[in-house]
Amino acid sequence: MSQKHATIIGAGIIGVSTAAFLQRQGFGVTIIDRVPPGEGCSFGNAGGLAFAEITPTVHPRVLMKIPGWLLDPLGPLTIRWSYLPKALPWFLAAGRNALPSRVKAITEARANLAMRVVSDFETLLKSAGASDLLKIQDTLRVYGSEDQFTEEAGERAVKNAHGFETKRLSGDEARELEPALGPNVHCAAFHGGWYFVTSPERVVKSIAAEVTRNGGKIIFDDVTALERQDGKATAITLKGQGRMPVDHLVICAGAYSHLLAKQLGEIFPLEAERGYHMVLPNSGVSLSRSITYARAPGAATPMEMGLRLAGSDEFAGLDAAPNYARADKLWTLFKQVLPGLREPDQATTRWMGRRPGLPNSLPVIGRSKTTSNVWYGFGHGHMGLTWGPTTGRLLGELMTGAASNIDLSPFRADRF
Template sequence: MNSHSVAANAVRAAAGDGQPPAHNDAASDIIVIGAGIVGLAAAFHLIGEGRRVRLLERNGVAEGASYGNAGAFAFTDILPLASPGILRKAPTWLLDPLGPLSVPPSYLPRILPWLIRFGRAGLPDRYRHSLLVQARLMRLAATAMDAMVDAAGLRPLVRRDGNLQLYESEAEWQAALPGWEARASEGIRFEHARGERLAELQPGLSPRFTVGTFTPHWQTVADPYRFAMTLFDTVIARGGTITHGEAVRLEPGPDGVRVHLADGSRLLAGQVVLAGGAWSRPLAKGLGDAVPLETERGYNTTLPGTAFDLRRQLTFGGHGFVVSPLVTGIRVGGAVELGGLTAPPNFRRSEAMLKKAATFLPGLRTEGGRQWMGFRPSMPDSLPVIGPSTADPRVFYAFGHGHLGLTQSAATGRLIAELAGGRPPSIPIDSFRPDRF
């Protein structure tokens, strides 16, 4: 969080978007816990169906992963993180504390069960299943996002400039080809580029990158925080309300679902949507759903926009990070640190990515950057949790999207609105069950 985000939320509260402290059993039609991009998309779709929606947010609106992500609609990113390829790379990566995938030694005993499930999810048959499910969700995500962008007035914040995935050798490119073949089977367009064409797509690359793959329909947003806050403003303008407070327990009862807050107050609703991102696990566990949700700590540095002539988002897959052009600057970030919610940030990871980026883009000026760390809520099979709680059908889960929260937010919002309205979902949701493990 930075001064701009604090000020923006303060201005909205002063204008009347904030609510007074919750009173005991204050009632609502439906409460959405979490005002990140997924919760905002759910609220938007629910309001579109005439529901009276109260957002409940423990911090500032969109100040978690929705604030500092890479800003991409990664609809072509259908390959699960848990894959046979990454399982071969993971042992080497884990030995590098600043590499693309790391686990602090002190956290290893706690995360070991998750890592075992992650390994099983990368087995060929399970990987193929997750890929097909992810592809189906991404098709819905593309159409639902397009509709939400138009309906919420977000079109000026969306760019269609594509993504360029870069490879340092023929061997690295060849190893990636099965993934591109899987995308081709799903109708995803792409172009392999070399030489002059590669230089045309992005001038100033290091000559170490001999080949790239360009996905022309990849979209980015001007800035993920502005995108989320514009959606929030639309939700409020259409009748949504927001209460600031931390949910600590959900209690289904005959008259609805009570949301107990950390300050001792309670909120009552006919239905509740749990979209708390990385903080969703304790609330689901309190209902009896022991969801294996873990926290990927993501890092980035946002440089001034003049730092490099960046034409489009660049992906350095072999190093686990991207470089994104935003209206707020050039964002260098990514990688995965599985370290939980309480450890202090290790900004050496941001510095390591920035140092690599300067090598890959020799003209990149690295001074004047702003560092950030956020929490991505991740499931072992790379699929989110979407659907009713096993404890009570009036509680719906919408969390666990990993790197794809922005991308899949509109699809999740549409599915939640359908489920809350008692209608069949647009796509089968069995693979998103909270008890699938």
């Protein structure tokens, strides 16, 4: 009997993790992407394994802040006004998912997805000889006032109820732990489970290299069309290399996934949640862990290429030009709690990437509802790095009929 084969569209953390776990299940694998592994959206994230972040991205407290954020073009969340008509249905759907009953159900699903994040990462990094990239240091969240700390009591209570300890520290205790923190840090708290990697790009490249050592193939090309016959995908067309037959097809193409799914007759409310980063090789500060600041979504993470300030959420579609003033705003924010932070210099780099966001803060992990040999792994929003290896493991289990450790129904493709 010939070996089963999976063609995986997407060479980010989800695609390469899926390939690695499918190889463990006996599949031959081919990964296809227009750019090398780890050079798409996986390249520029904040580097966090934020498995304790189980509350959905949009919840009642955030919902109340959105109107004010939108008035600031450099605020934590912005919509380019020309794009508003396109984004509005997504925001209305996100609002419906912010109802208390929906938030509870989404939180449970996210908590289930978090259960084996660290062990799945360790499995892949150990095999790839890259375990040193993962730092088991919980991220510290810092607050400028007691009001800021009190405002997040509900989210901390939810984390605590699910076993994530969010220990409070005084400002002095936080500065003892991280001397780079300034005097205006009133207090701090551990997230309860948010580790980090020192190079997201190298994480993906290391896993991809192990996939190729195990016989996998990586093709750099654009997928332009999917062929389907009798309810099965039969082939894909590549821009450069033409037609390629497929056995099993896995779509992990990030913010572009819905464009491929549409060819199979499936519509997903996927939006590109555009994030920014700034890397400061000469930052002037030293951190032993990632830091988040309650004033705005984002993180300051010590990485091998420098201090990375990452965050922001911009809705402007896939193709709009970047607004790097949003990256600069991250420096302004973190300067408030890291007073030794140096001005950006000629070595500083800025970047924009497209997170694939769904309005209920849950990814699609499962079989296509129209095409029996097509599987999906996309829509992870701000949690792509965190949930990437776990998604790969779950897809491997689904595609071989193995029992899963969690209920996968919240992630079904046919839920929309």
